[in-house]
Amino acid sequence: MLDELVKVALVGTGRDSSPPPAAGEPLDAALEAVKSGSAEARLLGAAAIASAYERCGCTPMAAEHRPQAATTDTLSPCSPHAGQILSMLLADGGAHKAPLVAEWLGHAVRANRRAPHRLLPKLLDYAASRRDVREQVARVADARGQWLARQNPAWQFGVAPTGDAAADWETGTGDQRLAALRALRERDPGRAADLLRATWDQDAADDRAAFVEQFATRLSAADEPLLEFALDDKSKRVRAAAAELLARLPESAFVRRMTGRAVALIKYAPPKGRAKQGVIEVTLPAEPFDESLTRDGIVEKPTEQIGRRQWWLLQILSLVPVGAWTKAWGVTPEECIAATAGEFKDVLVRGWLASATRLADVPWIKAILLATLSKDLRYDTLAALRALDVAGQEAVIGELLTADGTTFETLTQILHLTTAPLSGPAADAAIARTEAYVASRPASYDYALPGVLDQLSLRLPVNVYDRLVERWTGDRWEANRKSLDSFFHTLGLRRDMKREFTP
Amino acid sequence: MQESWTIERVLQLAPDPASAKAGQGLGSARKWVSSGLEDNVLWGECQGSGAKPYQVQIDLGEPAFKCSCPSRKFPCKHAIGLMLIHAGGGVTAAAKPQWVAEWLAGRIERIKKKQEKADAPPKPLDAEAQANRRAKRLERIGQGLSATRIWAEDLIRGGIAAVPSQGYEFFDQPARRLVDAQAPGAARMVRDLASVAGSGAGWQRSFVSSLSSLYLLTRAFDSVESLGEETSNDVLTALGMGLEPDRVLARAGVRDRWQVVAREVETEDRLRAQRTWLFGATARRVALVLHFAHGTAPLDASLAPATEFDGEISFFGDNQVRALVRTRENVRAIDVPAGFDSLEAACIAYGDALSRQPWLGEIVLPIRQIVPDKTSDGWRFIDASGRAMPARFGGDHAWTCAAVSGGHPIDVAAAFDGGRLRPLGAFAGGEYVSLADATGAEA
Numbered sequence: 001m002l003d004e005l006v007k008v009a010l011v012g013t014g015r016d017s018s019p020p021p022a023a024g025e026p027l028d029a030a031l032e033a034v035k036s037g038s039a040e041a042r043l044l045g046a047a048a049i050a051s052a053y054e055r056c057g058c059t060p061m062a063a064e065h066r067p068q069a070a071t072t073d074t075l076s077p078c079s080p081h082a083g084q085i086l087s088m089l090l091a092d093g094g095a096h097k098a099p100l101v102a103e104w105l106g107h108a109v110r111a112n113r114r115a116p117h118r119l120l121p122k123l124l125d126y127a128a129s130r131r132d133v134r135e136q137v138a139r140v141a142d143a144r145g146q147w148l149a150r151q152n153p154a155w156q157f158g159v160a161p162t163g164d165a166a167a168d169w170e171t172g173t174g175d176q177r178l179a180a181l182r183a184l185r186e187r188d189p190g191r192a193a194d195l196l197r198a199t200w201d202q203d204a205a206d207d208r209a210a211f212v213e214q215f216a217t218r219l220s221a222a223d224e225p226l227l228e229f230a231l232d233d234k235s236k237r238v239r240a241a242a243a244e245l246l247a248r249l250p251e252s253a254f255v256r257r258m259t260g261r262a263v264a265l266i267k268y269a270p271p272k273g274r275a276k277q278g279v280i281e282v283t284l285p286a287e288p289f290d291e292s293l294t295r296d297g298i299v300e301k302p303t304e305q306i307g308r309r310q311w312w313l314l315q316i317l318s319l320v321p322v323g324a325w326t327k328a329w330g331v332t333p334e335e336c337i338a339a340t341a342g343e344f345k346d347v348l349v350r351g352w353l354a355s356a357t358r359l360a361d362v363p364w365i366k367a368i369l370l371a372t373l374s375k376d377l378r379y380d381t382l383a384a385l386r387a388l389d390v391a392g393q394e395a396v397i398g399e400l401l402t403a404d405g406t407t408f409e410t411l412t413q414i415l416h417l418t419t420a421p422l423s424g425p426a427a428d429a430a431i432a433r434t435e436a437y438v439a440s441r442p443a444s445y446d447y448a449l450p451g452v453l454d455q456l457s458l459r460l461p462v463n464v465y466d467r468l469v470e471r472w473t474g475d476r477w478e479a480n481r482k483s484l485d486s487f488f489h490t491l492g493l494r495r496d497m498k499r500e501f502t503p
Numbered sequence: 504m505q506e507s508w509t510i511e512r513v514l515q516l517a518p519d520p521a522s523a524k525a526g527q528g529l530g531s532a533r534k535w536v537s538s539g540l541e542d543n544v545l546w547g548e549c550q551g552s553g554a555k556p557y558q559v560q561i562d563l564g565e566p567a568f569k570c571s572c573p574s575r576k577f578p579c580k581h582a583i584g585l586m587l588i589h590a591g592g593g594v595t596a597a598a599k600p601q602w603v604a605e606w607l608a609g610r611i612e613r614i615k616k617k618q619e620k621a622d623a624p625p626k627p628l629d630a631e632a633q634a635n636r637r638a639k640r641l642e643r644i645g646q647g648l649s650a651t652r653i654w655a656e657d658l659i660r661g662g663i664a665a666v667p668s669q670g671y672e673f674f675d676q677p678a679r680r681l682v683d684a685q686a687p688g689a690a691r692m693v694r695d696l697a698s699v700a701g702s703g704a705g706w707q708r709s710f711v712s713s714l715s716s717l718y719l720l721t722r723a724f725d726s727v728e729s730l731g732e733e734t735s736n737d738v739l740t741a742l743g744m745g746l747e748p749d750r751v752l753a754r755a756g757v758r759d760r761w762q763v764v765a766r767e768v769e770t771e772d773r774l775r776a777q778r779t780w781l782f783g784a785t786a787r788r789v790a791l792v793l794h795f796a797h798g799t800a801p802l803d804a805s806l807a808p809a810t811e812f813d814g815e816i817s818f819f820g821d822n823q824v825r826a827l828v829r830t831r832e833n834v835r836a837i838d839v840p841a842g843f844d845s846l847e848a849a850c851i852a853y854g855d856a857l858s859r860q861p862w863l864g865e866i867v868l869p870i871r872q873i874v875p876d877k878t879s880d881g882w883r884f885i886d887a888s889g890r891a892m893p894a895r896f897g898g899d900h901a902w903t904c905a906a907v908s909g910g911h912p913i914d915v916a917a918a919f920d921g922g923r924l925r926p927l928g929a930f931a932g933g934e935y936v937s938l939a940d941a942t943g944a945e946a
Binding site: 002003005006009010011012013014015038039040041043044045046047048051052054055056057058059060061062063066067068069070080081084085087088117118119120121122144147148151152469478481485486488489492496 | 511528531591659661664711712714889890899911922932936
């Protein structure tokens with residue numbers, strides 16, 4: 001009946017003044033009361049009765065099917081307080097709290113605990129935008145999380161291939177083709193090589209170089225033919241990209257060629273008589289420039305203030321696996337470095353560091369950073385730390401921070417460049433450097449402190465909390481109260497997290 | 504069982520996001536010279552920039568706060584910080600120091616005085632002057648309503664097809680006229696018409712319904728003096744001329760075990776309106792307690808969802824849901840949520856309330872053991888008998904609701920308008936989850 005009235009109301013009673021339709025029992029009796037008056041009054045009165053009748057009589061409908069319930073979770077829930085901490089971390093999406101969310105997930109995975117059900121949507125949203133935590137999230141979300149994710153397309157993130165990579169490769173835009181190649185490298189590295197060869201001649205030089213760079217994913221000896229083929233390319237960028245990857249394949253012909261060149265130039269003489277260290281003698285590559293070097297990615301014209309022949313040597317050295325020297329001469333990296341002297345020392349060390357960085361060689365990186373620490377340790381030297389995984393970083397940072405030459409400035413740079421947690425002597429050293437720095441400054445706001453405190457709050461072991469609460473007081477600290485409050489807040493949160501997951 | 508304070512609940516008390524953040528900064532033991540807990544009273548001394556630490560005291564029952572800091576925010580960051588430490592289990596039991604005991608004694612004294620004042624017979628009023636004022640107001644309302652009636656009739660005569668393309672002025676002008684006529688309830692109905700007209704597909708039906716409801720109100724007012732006391736009260740309440748609080752409290756209260764089932768906060772301009780919904784476990788009656796706060800003023804935090812108490816509630820009328828709490832004892836966490844056992848029972852309860860009071864609007868009903876289900880047309884709830892009602896969630900709450908249910912039945916408190924359920928809270932696995940928008944701390 002209300003529908004009839006709405007139809008009339010749309011055109012207006014001015015055009016359609018027919019009386020309200022009969023409704024039948026039980027409404028007719030009520031409608032009698034609004035029969036008098038103008039057409040408008042009749043319509044509005046009848047509509048009031050009809051709509052009240054409808055709302056009063058609303059009733060549920062039979063559901064044809066019922067939803068399938070989730071299976072029982074396999075893990076036991078985390079403690080209520082651990083759940084509250086996660087809720088707080090994810091409150092604004094979690095983006096600003098990423099290290100803490102990662103720490104929470106790590107605790108939960110290790111302790112075999114699951115996240116509270118109510119936080120699953122936020123957690124899945126978080127994982128949808130962050131590849132690095134998906135595996136952990138899938139685990140702590142447990143059966144309920146899987147059940148939930150199946151119902152929302154935004155949460156269908158697995159490693160499942162999306163679309164047809166080969167079709168994207170043929171017809172896609174530059175970005176799509178790059179993504180297709182990257183995806184294919186993960187699944188079927190050989191097929192990626194075939195695809196790249198098929199379109200090589202039509203692709204622009206910059207694209208070819210970017211495509212070659214993708215072969216870093218799942219790189220193996222099987223890629224050598226394609227990379228050797230790329231060395232014949234006329235573009236400098238493509239050749240450099242290919243050389244970069246070939247240098248990571250120890251058995252490759254490229255590495256043999258490069259090592260052969262280097263060995264001819266650098267000779268090591270073991271310690272003689274009472275001398276503690278051996279001596280390295282360097283012969284610079286001869287002029288004119290050997291054209292065969294160009295094919296192997298070496299650039300003739302220096303791009304910095306350095307002699308031409310030193311420039312060539314630097315590039316050759318950086319492409320020779322650094323472990324080859326220690327193996328050939330039967331010495332440690334420290335002994336190698338000690339054996340360098342004179343005008344070519346800098347070139348040698350820089351070449352070795354470049355190679356060690358590419359190969360993430362922990363002993364070499366450690367030796368070079370420690371040897372150069374006391375001198376002007378440059379930011380780009382320390383950047384080698386970035387190549388290391390967390391365990392490698394931990395090993396190197398510990399020694400760097402406890403070494404004599406380390407300053408607050410070094411600490412700042414190391415914290416900026418690395419992500420590994422600090423523990424034991426490294427933590428003590430970081431605390432000591434920070435305390436010494438604060439003690440040396442006037443009691444006023446300090447621009448360098450907040451960044452360091454931020455990093456330390458995320459990376460110091462939580463058991464230092466009580467000790468630091470006692471010690472970090474006084475005017476110099478209070479002048480930086482905001483940073484200090486936030487330091488203790490974060491450290492305290494991490495301590496609570498650890499406690500909540502410790503049985 | 505004592506109410507439990509969670510981090511989330513504490514942060515909801517914060518008057519603004521800045522206070523919540525500052526409180527978190529103080530939520531570590533570092534700044535606290537002392538702290539303790541006894542008989543549900545929490546206190547602590549927080550070292551600020553001055554020489555003397557700030558003294559914070561909190562009666563968790565209300566909760567009521569006091570701090571010696573100069574902040575005008577309420578509760579201040581020190582109170583929030585202390586409660587956060589408490590939520591994390593970081594405050595240990597201790598005997599109250601002198602300054603806390605004094606504050607508490609003063610508070611008990613003040614509460615007693617307030618109670619005495621409330622219990623005292625209302626001041627004799629100048630009956631004649633009051634009757635005069637009332638007659639004057641009714642006359643003004645009457646004038647406003649007849650203009651509104653003509654406006655509504657004109658609208659129907661000309662047809663409503665073009666209404667959605669009308670400008671702001673079209674509804675604002677008659678609404679302002681009703682505000683001037685001291686009928687704010689009717690003015691709100693006119694403003695609501697504007698949003699109904701702009702609500703997209705299917706607006707016509709809702710518009711005719713709402714307009715006819717307003718029209719019914721103008722007609723009912725004609726005979727307001729001859730309707731029975733309760734019906735006349737219903738008409739005047741709908742117009743925005745409900746009983747004064749002291750008159751409400753003078754009415755007989757309904758004694759029950761009252762469960763707080765949902766709370767939502769709406770912000771308009773700088774005014775925050777908090778709607779707290781209660782359900783009487785025995786009388787099976789719905790009650791709504793309203794609270795308003797300007798700017799960063801605190802909202803009443805005493806009625807926390809998922810708690811219940813024994814006490815008396817006075818309604819603004821026998822057919823009204825709006826009510827005031829008269830007495831409140833034995834506050835504790837809800838153990839077994841009460842509610843309707845099927846969707847049909849909830850519909851019948853709504854129909855019953857609406858048939859007694861046609862301007863009812865949405866009310867919140869607790870419904871037991873229903874399952875949220877996502878269909879191609881949106882969300883719905885299915886009850887144990889296999890019947891379903893459509894649901895409309897705010898924000899991302901649908902997924903939260905689905906997550907806590909996992910396809911299993913849960914107890915849900917949902918606002919209902921006779922068409923759709925709008926869930927505001929759920930009990931699942933012994934835990935209450937809010938599905939309502941806007942708390943104090945969210946910007």
